[in-house]
Amino acid sequence: MESASAPEGFREGDPDAVRAVYLRYGRWVYAVAFRTLGSASLAEEAVQHTFVNAWRAAASLQPDRDMAPWLATIARNAALDIHRREARRPVLALSELDNHDRSGSVDDPSVESQFDIGAVREAIDALSDEERAVIRLAHFDGLSHAEVATRLGIPIGTVKSRSSRAHRHLARSLAHLRASDGTS
């Protein structure tokens, strides 16, 4: 992930600086929270807690230090705290059960795995819209090249070329994950 230091204004609680940090990391933190909690509403709460707690702890962050792993720790802890709180609730309305199915199965994911999901999210965001659409249909929806071509109304050759470019980009931008996993 591209290194970024904490803006001084964030430490001061300046609204513009807080917004800039959210725009830089907000979707990333949301992905981490959603992965931990499996619920949109709880993830939103976790994101708010993450940024409030980050501001409160900002004095402990070295100015030249990358905020991403630091935020990953705070986001993970905020999400786990919410998960523990929800687990203590004795009664759930039937309408809430779907949202809590996944949160009940959380097994304290590592900071590293949470950091990785953020890195993947950033790499995908850096793709072009066309490439991102192909990657989503292929991996998230599980479609073949031919099915992706039909869905998007484009030639299968175009799907293959977009897919190839996107995978090269992902492999290159996420190489640090493979290196840290010891895979080739």
Add this chain to the structure above:
Amino acid sequence: MIDDELTDELRAMLADPATWVEPPPDLEDRVVGAVVADANQTSGNVSTLADARRRRSRWWLGAVAASAIVVVAVASVAVTRGDSHSGPFEAALTPTELASSASGTAVLDRTDSGWSIYLDATGLPRLDDGWFYQAWQQTNDGTLVPVGTFNEGSDVTLWAGVGPLTFPIFVITEEAADGNQDSSGRVVLTGPILATP
């Protein structure tokens, strides 16, 4: 292969809904509003050792007289403001670099005897043999009131004689049993105490 350059782990993450979810557009404003409100409310927090040490020098100065003033002030403010939200209040605790893997929550409930605090913290190693953890509540201007000591952070019950509206910041420090009643300033966890919906 469509994805022969990707590892199994990367493929799994690309198939994970968390990779593709989008936060609602209004979350940006909610986050900015929450941080700015907290910044306005708690300017002067004790998340750094240096800050804590600066406060330490002024905090225990003239301890008896200051304590009397604080007790009177807290009592009068608590009566006038009532700490009227009788609870529960909750603090989501954020670690400092002294305990970067720690986390926890403190839930405060008002009783006739005072504020009962249920603390559940993880990632804090047990302290004993002359060392212990101490919990505090702090005002926005840095005044600390001790609310109990413990060895391990899980399933701890503490008691406070001050309310979360007047002392809205929860702090946990490492302390040595050396007779010095001052805070060491070695903050391991801290967080704002907020009223729960």
